Amino acid sequence: MSFQSFNPPRRILMGPGPSDISPQVLSSLSRPIVGHLDPLFIGMMDEVKALLQYAFQTKNEFTIALSAPGSAGMEACFVNLVEPGDKVIVCRNGVFGDRMVQNVIRVDAEPIIVDTTWGRAVEIDKVEQALIDNPDAKFVAFVHAETATGAVSDAKTLCALAHKHDCLSIVDAVTSLGGIELRVDEWGIDAIYSGSQKCLSCVPGLSPLSFSEKAVSVIKNRKTLVQSWFLDQSLVMSYWSGEGKRSYHHTAPVNSLYALHESLLHLHNEGLENSWDRHKAQHEDLARGLEKLGIKFIVPKEERLPQLNAIYIPDGVDDVKVRNYLLNHYNLEIGAGLGDFAGKAWRIGLMGYAARSENVALCLTALEDALNQ
Amino acid sequence: MSFQSFNPPRRILMGPGPSDISPQVLSSLSRPIVGHLDPLFIGMMDEVKALLQYAFQTKNEFTIALSAPGSAGMEACFVNLVEPGDKVIVCRNGVFGDRMVQNVIRVDAEPIIVDTTWGRAVEIDKVEQALIDNPDAKFVAFVHAETATGAVSDAKTLCALAHKHDCLSIVDAVTSLGGIELRVDEWGIDAIYSGSQKCLSCVPGLSPLSFSEKAVSVIKNRKTLVQSWFLDQSLVMSYWSGEGKRSYHHTAPVNSLYALHESLLHLHNEGLENSWDRHKAQHEDLARGLEKLGIKFIVPKEERLPQLNAIYIPDGVDDVKVRNYLLNHYNLEIGAGLGDFAGKAWRIGLMGYAARSENVALCLTALEDALNQ
Numbered sequence: 001m002s003f004q005s006f007n008p009p010r011r012i013l014m015g016p017g018p019s020d021i022s023p024q025v026l027s028s029l030s031r032p033i034v035g036h037l038d039p040l041f042i043g044m045m046d047e048v049k050a051l052l053q054y055a056f057q058t059k060n061e062f063t064i065a066l067s068a069p070g071s072a073g074m075e076a077c078f079v080n081l082v083e084p085g086d087k088v089i090v091c092r093n094g095v096f097g098d099r100m101v102q103n104v105i106r107v108d109a110e111p112i113i114v115d116t117t118w119g120r121a122v123e124i125d126k127v128e129q130a131l132i133d134n135p136d137a138k139f140v141a142f143v144h145a146e147t148a149t150g151a152v153s154d155a156k157t158l159c160a161l162a163h164k165h166d167c168l169s170i171v172d173a174v175t176s177l178g179g180i181e182l183r184v185d186e187w188g189i190d191a192i193y194s195g196s197q198k199c200l201s202c203v204p205g206l207s208p209l210s211f212s213e214k215a216v217s218v219i220k221n222r223k224t225l226v227q228s229w230f231l232d233q234s235l236v237m238s239y240w241s242g243e244g245k246r247s248y249h250h251t252a253p254v255n256s257l258y259a260l261h262e263s264l265l266h267l268h269n270e271g272l273e274n275s276w277d278r279h280k281a282q283h284e285d286l287a288r289g290l291e292k293l294g295i296k297f298i299v300p301k302e303e304r305l306p307q308l309n310a311i312y313i314p315d316g317v318d319d320v321k322v323r324n325y326l327l328n329h330y331n332l333e334i335g336a337g338l339g340d341f342a343g344k345a346w347r348i349g350l351m352g353y354a355a356r357s358e359n360v361a362l363c364l365t366a367l368e369d370a371l372n373q
Numbered sequence: 374m375s376f377q378s379f380n381p382p383r384r385i386l387m388g389p390g391p392s393d394i395s396p397q398v399l400s401s402l403s404r405p406i407v408g409h410l411d412p413l414f415i416g417m418m419d420e421v422k423a424l425l426q427y428a429f430q431t432k433n434e435f436t437i438a439l440s441a442p443g444s445a446g447m448e449a450c451f452v453n454l455v456e457p458g459d460k461v462i463v464c465r466n467g468v469f470g471d472r473m474v475q476n477v478i479r480v481d482a483e484p485i486i487v488d489t490t491w492g493r494a495v496e497i498d499k500v501e502q503a504l505i506d507n508p509d510a511k512f513v514a515f516v517h518a519e520t521a522t523g524a525v526s527d528a529k530t531l532c533a534l535a536h537k538h539d540c541l542s543i544v545d546a547v548t549s550l551g552g553i554e555l556r557v558d559e560w561g562i563d564a565i566y567s568g569s570q571k572c573l574s575c576v577p578g579l580s581p582l583s584f585s586e587k588a589v590s591v592i593k594n595r596k597t598l599v600q601s602w603f604l605d606q607s608l609v610m611s612y613w614s615g616e617g618k619r620s621y622h623h624t625a626p627v628n629s630l631y632a633l634h635e636s637l638l639h640l641h642n643e644g645l646e647n648s649w650d651r652h653k654a655q656h657e658d659l660a661r662g663l664e665k666l667g668i669k670f671i672v673p674k675e676e677r678l679p680q681l682n683a684i685y686i687p688d689g690v691d692d693v694k695v696r697n698y699l700l701n702h703y704n705l706e707i708g709a710g711l712g713d714f715a716g717k718a719w720r721i722g723l724m725g726y727a728a729r730s731e732n733v734a735l736c737l738t739a740l741e742d743a744l745n746q
Binding site: 001003004005006007008009010011013015017018020021024026027028029030031032033034035036038039040041044047050051067068069070071072074075079099102103105106107195197203204205225226227228229230248249250251252253254255256258259261262265268327333338 | 374376377378379380381382383384386388390391393394397399400401402403404405406407408409411412413414417420423424440441442443444445447448452472475476478479480568570576577578598599600601602603621622623624625626627628629631632634635638641700706711
């Protein structure tokens with residue numbers, strides 16, 4: 001076999017992630033590598049922590065970037081907090097709620113599943129009923145922004161409900177962080193994870209993670225060993241704590257963390273609320289254009305995510321043909337449907353650096369062209 | 374707080390990893406990001422697989438780059454292959470053998486520990502005795518190249534021994550892959566993992582992984598669910614198989630995989646045996662220079678790794694002062710001792726792109742200067 005360097009074209013990424021990356025973040029990856037215990041790197045990691053605290057709107061001391069993708073971030077929450085036999089109320093309104101259920105099963109805990117129709121926000125009443133029916137439940141887990149369906153759930157109310165019933169909240173913010181309002185401390189979120197490749201517009205492979213004091217205390221008082229060595233956060237707390245010597249756990253993904261630092265810096269410079277507003281404004285432009293094309297949204301207006309627009313594929317239109325045309329003719333990627341929506345929906349992402357007027361304009365023009373082919 | 378872009382200096386990395394990275398590999402990171410299900414990316418992933426098969430010297434169909442560091446690669450081997458109650462013979466002659474023991478415990482299996490003095494190769498006789506004493510053992514696990522001590526173990530003989538006693542072999546090749554002779558198929562290795570940031574001279578964060586047909590069959594015939602969702606390889610086999618549609622499991626770390634592709638391409642172009650020879654030649658130059666400085670190796674000559682030179686800190690010399698001097702005065706990083714060797718040893722890495730004459734020359738001159746300060 002013969003091999004050559006891989007030189008991809010410039011794609012415009014408007015799928016469910018990875019999202020577009022700014023030239024500045026992209027070039028930060030190629031900065032010279034330093035050791036993962038180098039004082040300069042440790043200084044940068046302290047800044048990553050502070051910038052993540054800003055992005056999450058939290059003062060949580062335990063706020064880190066896990067050295068693996070968001071699905072490992074999800075698993076880190078469950079394996080560290082939940083012990084065998086624990087009851088966990090899991091809200092399921094898409095692929096990622098179902099993945100939470102799989103995680104609960106794999107720690108030998110008991111999932112109490114609250115199902116909501118795909119494409120809708122988690123139903124608060126049903127969650128409250130599940131809490132009443134299961135007074136021994138210890139956790140309420142839900143997805144803030146369902147990437148599979150484009151629906152946002154009321155994280156603030158769900159967390160208040162969890163606390164009212166003495167439960168800790170576990171929140172998937174993979175697609176929400178940076179794109180819509182999210183206030184970890186104010187809303188009382190106990191454990192939250194995200195992904196680097198969505199509204200932060202960084203490379204995929206890192207999972208921002210934050211635990212409240214209450215969550216840390218649950219971890220410290222576990223009766224059983226965390227089943228994963230790699231994800232056992234009690235082993236990495238000392239690395240991130242900033243107190244005294246950083247001890248070796250694993251080799252941090254140095255260059256990816258340069259990119260996370262740079263992308264968080266951009267978010268900080270823009271301002272979190274400005275970023276939320278920008279996502280909303282671009283979404284409104286996109287939605288107007290899609291409506292003109294006669295395209296229907298899956299999610300009712302008031303439950304829609306601005307950064308993830310799930311739309312029905314018009315009748316008689318060939319899913320794969322359109323997406324291939326967009327990719328091959330315009331270098332434009334939009335997302336296929338996932339799970340129940342495979343073959344029935346497209347997902348147009350307006351995440352982070354992708355949420356710009358030039359992207360919205362291109363997407364609408366290209367889609368119109370593709371539908372007329 | 375105020376934040377700025379992180380602009381590190383050019384360090385020369387001669388510690389235990391991450392190792393030096395060539396300008397070509399470093400710049401490959403900044404190539405435009407494409408979607409993780411983009412046909413172009415999938416084509417590149419097929420090449421990564423073929424290049425990893427070459428590096429491992431295997432035809433194993435299941436040969437992948439795990440989207441997480443080497444310690445997750447280790448865990449992937451144990452959680453996928455080992456079931457609760459299984460007996461695993463674990464050879465422990467350093468930090469990473471001990472980490473294997475922790476992994477065995479966390480899958481509720483039974484480790485049979487064969488201890489060898491740190492700084493020495495795993496003792497074959499002791500392993501054979503353990504196999505005789507435990508005829509129901511199912512696995513033999515050992516570290517090929519102990520990064521904590523700089524000792525190489527006889528992987529070929531250990532694998533033959535494992536097979537003779539109907540055990541599967543699990544091999545840590547984090548520091549060996551690309552640096553010393555390693556032949557997965559010829560030696561009969563059943564499960565092997567490595568790291569991207571050692572002799573492959575890629576960025577940290579990926580773990581090359583390969584399972585033999587026998588190992589895959591063990592996974593397919595498990596009685597219990599793999600306890601980790603993220604590391605459950607039965608869920609990702611379809612992604613890497615190249616047969617039909619790639620299904621979504623998690624978002625691959627796209628840009629890090631560009632760098633892995635590029636670094637494997639370099640290894641392929643140099644030739645695997647040429648790379649092994651280069652590591653050996655550079656090691657011999659370094660060893661001659663260190664001997665002239667009166668510095669002693671921890672590991673006896675015939676058990677030494679060329680790519681990881683563990684040496685005793687000379688009497689009366691301040692460990693931290695010397696390493697700080699090297700870093701601050703020469704931008705040169707060498708490694709501290711780990712585990713039992715903390716404060717007693719240094720580890721000089723000659724891994725991948727670091728195994729060059731200019732690095733050896735700098736290291737010897739700088740170390741002599743530092744010792745005379």
